[in-house]
Amino acid sequence: MKVAGIVVSARKEGNCLHCVKYCLDKLNKIGFDTLLVNFYEYNITPCSHCNYECYAEVIRNQKEECPIQDDVPKIYEMLENMDLFLFAIPCYGGHVPALYRAWNERVAHIPGKTDIFKKFEDFQRVYLRKIWGFIVIGNLTAAADITLHEILSDFYNAPPPEAILLQAREYGRVSLKGDLIEEKAVKERLDRFLNLLLKRIKRIKM
């Protein structure tokens, strides 16, 4: 099976990258093909300065192409052949990062650029069902629970993924330092999270 680890931080290296790498290394050792996608490396812009070309068939009865030139279609193509996705997402200002919102808006509305999403329902059927896990970084005292629920709310109509919330405070650390992975208890938490994912994979294969 092929698993993609997707890092959704504004910076290149921090807790999200370390946690995803930790998980991918473990999965790789037990036979998974792995791909790391760090959003830092790409240009991802929100829906803006358009004329709802993605809904042109509904509005103007014709096909039109999204005018936004960014890396979302390219990233989606990279992910298309993967079997499952694992995201690591930080809490920013009590919410999901704008980068994640931008990605979700755009990836759900890129018909014409890939053959996969002819309509929004295809996004729910194909893309959301491949997302099996979220690692959320943030403190409950700073609204990280809201971030987690924002993320999970996208799955109201699809199987819910596994999710863990890693609070730096719980380990006496400051998340901005990006060194949570040095904590043995964090690694153990990630191991348990991976076990949950593996159980799910076994269930699907049976």
Ligand SMILES: Cc1cc2nc3c(=O)[nH]c(=O)nc-3n(C[C@H](O)[C@H](O)[C@H](O)COP(=O)(O)O)c2cc1C
């Ligand atoms: C712009 C910004 C806003 C943040 N807001 C919050 C917050 O509201 N709650 C929280 O628990 N952590 C907050 N943090 C801390 C990050 O969630 C934390 O540093 C996390 O480790 C970032 O991911 P990274 O290490 O992969 O970059 C914020 C960090 C930044 C840069």
